[in-house]
Amino acid sequence: MSTLSTAQEHDEHHDHKPKGMMRWILTTNHKDIGSMYLIFSFAMFLIGGAMAMVIRAELYQPGLQIVEPNFFNQMTTVHGLIMVFGAVMPAFTGLANWLIPMMIGAPDMALPRMNNWSFWILPMAFAILLSSLFMEGGGPNFGWTFYAPLSTTYAPDSTALFVFSVHIMGISSILGAINVVVTIINMRAPGMTYMKMPLFVWTWLITAFLLIAVMPVLAATVTMVLTDKYFATSFFSAAGGGDPVLFQHIFWFFGHPEVYIMILPSFGIISAIVPAFSRKKLFGYSSMVYATASIALLSFIVWAHHMFTTGMPVAAELFFMYCTMLISVPTGVKVFNWVATMWRGSMTFETPMLFAIAFIVLFTIGGFSGLMLAITPADFQYHDTYFVVAHFHYVLVTGAIFSIMAAAYYWLPKWTGYMYDEKLGKLHFWASLISVNVLFFPMHFLGLAGMPRRVPDYALQFADFNQLVSLGGFAFGVSQLIFLVVVIKCARGGEKAPAKPWEGAEGLEWDMPSPAPYHSHTTPPEVK
Amino acid sequence: MSEHVGENQALNVKNKRLVAKLFGAIVLMFGFGFALVPLYDVFCEITGINGRLVNNNQEQSTLVDKSRTVRLQFTTSVAPGMPWQFKPHVNYVDVHPGESKVVKFLASNQSDANVTGQAIPSVSPGVASLYLNKTECFCFQQQILKSGESIDMGLVFFVSTEIPADIKTLTLSYTLFNVTDPDSIQAVDLQAAL
Numbered sequence: 254m255s256t257l258s259t260a261q262e263h264d265e266h267h268d269h270k271p272k273g274m275m276r277w278i279l280t281t282n283h284k285d286i287g288s289m290y291l292i293f294s295f296a297m298f299l300i301g302g303a304m305a306m307v308i309r310a311e312l313y314q315p316g317l318q319i320v321e322p323n324f325f326n327q328m329t330t331v332h333g334l335i336m337v338f339g340a341v342m343p344a345f346t347g348l349a350n351w352l353i354p355m356m357i358g359a360p361d362m363a364l365p366r367m368n369n370w371s372f373w374i375l376p377m378a379f380a381i382l383l384s385s386l387f388m389e390g391g392g393p394n395f396g397w398t399f400y401a402p403l404s405t406t407y408a409p410d411s412t413a414l415f416v417f418s419v420h421i422m423g424i425s426s427i428l429g430a431i432n433v434v435v436t437i438i439n440m441r442a443p444g445m446t447y448m449k450m451p452l453f454v455w456t457w458l459i460t461a462f463l464l465i466a467v468m469p470v471l472a473a474t475v476t477m478v479l480t481d482k483y484f485a486t487s488f489f490s491a492a493g494g495g496d497p498v499l500f501q502h503i504f505w506f507f508g509h510p511e512v513y514i515m516i517l518p519s520f521g522i523i524s525a526i527v528p529a530f531s532r533k534k535l536f537g538y539s540s541m542v543y544a545t546a547s548i549a550l551l552s553f554i555v556w557a558h559h560m561f562t563t564g565m566p567v568a569a570e571l572f573f574m575y576c577t578m579l580i581s582v583p584t585g586v587k588v589f590n591w592v593a594t595m596w597r598g599s600m601t602f603e604t605p606m607l608f609a610i611a612f613i614v615l616f617t618i619g620g621f622s623g624l625m626l627a628i629t630p631a632d633f634q635y636h637d638t639y640f641v642v643a644h645f646h647y648v649l650v651t652g653a654i655f656s657i658m659a660a661a662y663y664w665l666p667k668w669t670g671y672m673y674d675e676k677l678g679k680l681h682f683w684a685s686l687i688s689v690n691v692l693f694f695p696m697h698f699l700g701l702a703g704m705p706r707r708v709p710d711y712a713l714q715f716a717d718f719n720q721l722v723s724l725g726g727f728a729f730g731v732s733q734l735i736f737l738v739v740v741i742k743c744a745r746g747g748e749k750a751p752a753k754p755w756e757g758a759e760g761l762e763w764d765m766p767s768p769a770p771y772h773s774h775t776t777p778p779e780v781k
Numbered sequence: 782m783s784e785h786v787g788e789n790q791a792l793n794v795k796n797k798r799l800v801a802k803l804f805g806a807i808v809l810m811f812g813f814g815f816a817l818v819p820l821y822d823v824f825c826e827i828t829g830i831n832g833r834l835v836n837n838n839q840e841q842s843t844l845v846d847k848s849r850t851v852r853l854q855f856t857t858s859v860a861p862g863m864p865w866q867f868k869p870h871v872n873y874v875d876v877h878p879g880e881s882k883v884v885k886f887l888a889s890n891q892s893d894a895n896v897t898g899q900a901i902p903s904v905s906p907g908v909a910s911l912y913l914n915k916t917e918c919f920c921f922q923q924q925i926l927k928s929g930e931s932i933d934m935g936l937v938f939f940v941s942t943e944i945p946a947d948i949k950t951l952t953l954s955y956t957l958f959n960v961t962d963p964d965s966i967q968a969v970d971l972q973a974a975l
Contacts (some may be wrong), residue, residue, distance in 0.1 A: 363796050364796065364800065406861070427807055431800060431803045431804070434799070434803060435796050435799050435800060435803070438799060439792060439795050439796055439799060440792075465803060465806055465807055465810070466806070466810055467810070468807075468810075469807050469808075469809075469810035469811035469813075469814060470810055470811070470813065470814040470817075471814075472811055472814070473811055473812075473813075473814025473815050473817075474814060477815075477818075488818060491901045491956065491958070492860060492899065492901065492958035492959075492960060496821070496825075499817075499818065499821050502817065502821060503814060503817050503818075506814075506817065507814075564905065564906075564907055565907075566828075566906075566907055566908050
């Protein structure tokens with residue numbers, strides 16, 4: 254052994270990968286795992302999307318025509334669970350796996366074998382969740398927020414499966430978060446100080462800490478639901494000395510940081526793309542870092558704004574109202590910085606940039622409706638109406654999902670080594686942009702007019718707007734298939750991508766050839 | 782090369798230490814989730830904000846504040862699985878702060894079995910729970926009613942003279958829960974069969 258060149262042997266040893274399925278099952282490579290996360294999350298996006306199509310088809314007309322109310326409730330519940338835990342979060346973890354080692358000059362993630370585990374338990378979790386839909390009595394039908402007593406006293410028999418699948422999803426996210434933290438703290442290339450890290454790395458570091466702080470609280474919540482339902486405890490039952498309102502406090506203590514878990518990495522993505530296509534440095538880098546950190550800290554003291562109608566004392570309502578409004582300050586700093594980055598830049602509008610600009614505009618609309626919801630007296634009218642549905646779909650679809658789309662287009666040439674079809678990409682963008690607004694914008698008015706959320710039937714006066722919303726929904730669903738075509742085409746071939754396909758792009762990942770070699774930075778780059 | 786290996790080992794140790802710390806944080810946060818349960822109870826008890834009656838055994842003031850009256854409304858409900866009828870004899874009473882009043886609630890067991898019930902009170906607005914004092918209440922213990930039996934259950938209360946002037950109406954709500962031991966139901970069935 255010692256007679257061989259060690260470096261060469263090292264390379265040969267590591268480039269050897271099993272053929273076929275086993276390569277993917279056994280892989281510890283951050284790029285393989287990143288790809289699997291992204292493919293899995295897109296599959297979940299389509300499944301969750303299909304459920305949304307069922308919902309919109311039922312709501313196309315007033316009255317019950319396609320599905321039973323109980324099945325409708327299962328669709329709203331599982332759609333939410335899949336989109337949150339199956340689509341958005343794994344997509345971000347996939348991007349983190351692919352990009353963080355390349356961006357900070359590390360050869361791989363710090364804990365590659367744990368990385369393999371954190372991915373492979375995820376399909377198991379969703380197999381359990383989806384299988385519960387076929388059980389006698391149906392799957393979870395209590396909404397993705399699983400408020401007690403809906404999830405305890407009145408829940409279907411399959412609730413244990415829901416609980417276990419959420420446990421597994423939580424473990425997966427926690428393992429992923431640990432990996433990200435250890436990688437970023439211990440594996441940076443020499444000279445890559447914290448304040449030189451790309452913002453995507455920064456936002457993910459903060460997201461990972463949020464995950465570590467709140468996913469265990471979610472695990473505790475579902476455990477209490479499990480024991481309340483099956484083992485006669487009374488955490489949430491007044492008869493045994495518990496309190497159903499307590500459920501909402503614990504759930505939203507997890508739930509509010511969770512919504513920032515789903516948006517902070519987006520901020521990192523947009524902060525990479527906007528400077529690249531404006532051909533300018535990002536405006537206000539350090540203020541971006543501090544704004545992200547303050548949003549994360551504030552996220553722990555605003556949870557009760559989801560509960561204004563539970564009968565809190567006025568002083569508490571005011572506290573949560575003002576804290577919530579305070580979040581718009583660091584968020585405003587971010588939007589300002591992105592706009593200032595574009596200001597007088599020599600901008601071009603390739604697909605990633607189009608999605609990024611749409612993100613800034615539409616996410617801000619979602620932010621404003623959030624600000625409206627934060628106003629306690631106004632919230633009494635908006636609470637549990639379609640206004641809320643419109644609000645969180647603006648921040649999650651045109652926010653989180655659009656940023657993931659932007660990221661996919663931006664880094665696809667680096668991943669596959671080929672340029673994607675720009676024409677198809679633009680078609681995907683415009684089709685998505687128009688349909689998503691037809692889908693979600695009228696929901697604001699439906700909510701203000703008093704249409705409650707999570708109902709399979711509605712009063713006649715909402716019929717026209719619901720029809721419009723459903724048509725937008727079907728169009729948005731079909732538009733996403735264009736994205737599937739773009740990605741498959743791009744993976745199969747096309748115009749060869751140079752190492753740095755975007756003129757203004759910055760970061761260590763663009764110093765590597767396209768497609769990125771199986772092992773990133775085998776010798777650490779020097780960062781000046 | 783050996784230097785490289787040494788570096789790798791140092792990195793491994795560093796990674797392991799950090800992973801251990803992060804796992805510690807996770808265990809702590811899982812515990813924190815459960816710790817929220819008692820914390821919530823304590824917090825509500827101190828501030829009286831969720832409408833649960835705290836009954837802080839305040840000495841009844843001999844002073845009665847005749848300058849104002851407070852209306853106390855009653856609502857009752859039975860939890861699912863509770864085969865009783867349950868209602869107050871009066872829907873509301875007007876009292877001066879400091880004045881003691883007695884109110885009766887009628888409960889009747891409509892089922893064929895003996896049933897044990899437990900009433901859980903709640904006060905609205907939540908902060909008012911700090912000022913509503915019960916000297917006697919059927920909710921202090923469980924009630925056992927035989928099949929078809931009815932009972933008048935008493936509540937003796939006074940509203941503290943310290944109640945803020947802006948609270949003019951309080952609602953006291955009782956929910957009756959069936960807390961019959963499943964074993965005793967079986968015993969009743971057996972007796973009936975015999």
